Amino acid sequence: MQSSEIKRDQWGSKLGFILAAAGSAVGLGNLWKFPFLAGQNGGGAFVLVYFIILFVVGFTLMMAEITVGRYAQLNAIGAYRKIRESWAWAGSLGVLAGFLILSFYSVIGGWIISYLVKAASGSFNTADVQLLGGMFNEFISSAGMPIFYHGVFMLITLGIVMGGIQNGIEKYSKIMMPALFIIMVLVMIRSVTLDGAMEGVKFFLTPDFSKITGGVILSALGQVFFSLSLGMGCMITYGSYLSKDENIPQSSMIIPLIDTGVALLAGLAILPAVFAFGFSPNAGPGLLFITLPAVFSKMPMGSLVGVAFFILALFAAVTSSISLLEVCVSYVVDEWNWTRKKATLIISGMIFALGIPCSLSQGPWSHITLIKGKNILDSVDFIATNILLPLGGIILSIFVGWVWGLYKEQRIHKTEDGKTVITWDLAYTDAIKEITNDGKINFALAHVWVFLIKWVAPIAISIVFLQGIFA
Numbered sequence: 360m361q362s363s364e365i366k367r368d369q370w371g372s373k374l375g376f377i378l379a380a381a382g383s384a385v386g387l388g389n390l391w392k393f394p395f396l397a398g399q400n401g402g403g404a405f406v407l408v409y410f411i412i413l414f415v416v417g418f419t420l421m422m423a424e425i426t427v428g429r430y431a432q433l434n435a436i437g438a439y440r441k442i443r444e445s446w447a448w449a450g451s452l453g454v455l456a457g458f459l460i461l462s463f464y465s466v467i468g469g470w471i472i473s474y475l476v477k478a479a480s481g482s483f484n485t486a487d488v489q490l491l492g493g494m495f496n497e498f499i500s501s502a503g504m505p506i507f508y509h510g511v512f513m514l515i516t517l518g519i520v521m522g523g524i525q526n527g528i529e530k531y532s533k534i535m536m537p538a539l540f541i542i543m544v545l546v547m548i549r550s551v552t553l554d555g556a557m558e559g560v561k562f563f564l565t566p567d568f569s570k571i572t573g574g575v576i577l578s579a580l581g582q583v584f585f586s587l588s589l590g591m592g593c594m595i596t597y598g599s600y601l602s603k604d605e606n607i608p609q610s611s612m613i614i615p616l617i618d619t620g621v622a623l624l625a626g627l628a629i630l631p632a633v634f635a636f637g638f639s640p641n642a643g644p645g646l647l648f649i650t651l652p653a654v655f656s657k658m659p660m661g662s663l664v665g666v667a668f669f670i671l672a673l674f675a676a677v678t679s680s681i682s683l684l685e686v687c688v689s690y691v692v693d694e695w696n697w698t699r700k701k702a703t704l705i706i707s708g709m710i711f712a713l714g715i716p717c718s719l720s721q722g723p724w725s726h727i728t729l730i731k732g733k734n735i736l737d738s739v740d741f742i743a744t745n746i747l748l749p750l751g752g753i754i755l756s757i758f759v760g761w762v763w764g765l766y767k768e769q770r771i772h773k774t775e776d777g778k779t780v781i782t783w784d785l786a787y788t789d790a791i792k793e794i795t796n797d798g799k800i801n802f803a804l805a806h807v808w809v810f811l812i813k814w815v816a817p818i819a820i821s822i823v824f825l826q827g828i829f830a
């Protein structure tokens with residue numbers, strides 16, 4: 360059942376869409392995960408592999424998702440169903456993944472808010488990593504405060520999504536994304552101008568090819584996926600609010616470039632400072648909450664930089680969490696005809712509830728293990744990120760490349776001097792028609808894209824998927 364009589368929301372401007380989609384992509388994946396993965400996986404070597412995969416798989420899937428969404432003008436499930444009735448299940452996997460990811464993403468988002476408060480009140484003014492580590496563990500393992508902050512984070516997310524597309528997501532992305540970028544550049548400048556920072560810059564930008572192993576390639580592939588918000592219909596949903604005359608090839612280039620730019624900035628903001636103060640770059644997940652506060656405390660004007668950094672991290676996390684919530688909300692609004700307000704409130708409440716055990720699993724419930732000895736938060740992350748996302752990506756590429764249909768067609772042309780020339784052209788199937796807006800937009804790389812979406816993407820992602828399950 361679709362509410363065709365009610366006019367569907369649309370982005371107010373091209374810039375609004377780009378900033379919102381880039382906002383979805385730019386998140387804790389960039390600020391927190393990318394620098395620590397680079398730190399653990401040989402610095403420049405990881406960055407190089409990340410780039411190669413970004414170009415081969417990242418752009419390809421980004422374009423496929425946006426195209427499906429704009430063609431259907433519907434949520435992830437509705438979009439699959441509109442193209443092939445029997446494929447609606449594929450979209451449901453995405454909605455489920457969004458629901459699960461947000462439940463723990465919001466818990467981490469809550470930690471960011473609490474660290475922002477701590478930074479502002481000057482309460483981690485020490486470079487003692489032992490002490491900071493203890494502080495971090497004490498906080499996340501307590502029962503009350505993390506759940507409180509998780510609730511605050513959900514309320515912020517809910518408040519924006521309730522505003523709808525133009526007056527909610529687009530409006531706030533347009534403020535937060537440029538602000539994030541400016542703060543990021545300031546922190547980066549502060550970091551690379553510290554004494555001894557060049558060691559970190561070198562580590563981050565010089566690829567050492569001996570460091571490139573199968574493991575490095577796999578973690579880079581997984582990171583491309585998570586960082587670009589691919590594999591669960593997030594970009595299908597955002598693409599569905601896009602008007603027909605926007606240029607899809609262009610947007611599909613710009614969004615991953617912004618995402619990667621911010622990841623590089625984050626690396627340059629964090630790793631040089633880590634080197635300058637003699638910390639280890641492979642601190643892992645603790646880099647953001649334990650190592651960085653130590654770095655800030657040693658830095659001239661460090662408390663100011665610390666506050667700026669956690670504000671930035673909060674902006675990045677919120678523009679991502681609203682995209683996760685929107686995937687679920689748009690489904691219920693489109694398919695069940697709920698009002699946006701009712702859908703947002705009820706779904707957010709459910710996600711908040713699911714986040715509570717995730718939060719408790721860091722402390723009082725840490726003895727409960729679900730999958731492979733992982734606690735509740737790690738299990739939910741594992742199911743969503745390592746199973747549902749890659750599966751969603753494989754399904755999407757098969758759907759667009761093989762089911763929706765992209766085929767080559769023989770064309771016979773007559774040249775001016777009467778000769779007959781036969782060429783094989785991409786037939787104007789729905790996907791190509793949608794991308795080029797019926798041939799009005801130039802898409803020079805159509806053949807390359809078709810090859811990537813049919814063959815390279817499903818095979819490459821299958822490798823991550825199998826690794827995620829069996830590793």
Ligand code: TRP
Pocket residue numbers: 383384385386387388389460584585586587588589590591593679680682683748
């Ligand atoms: N890309 C975001 C980040 O880097 C997280 C995110 C938002 C996401 N929406 C998503 C990840 C959809 C996977 C799928 O933090």
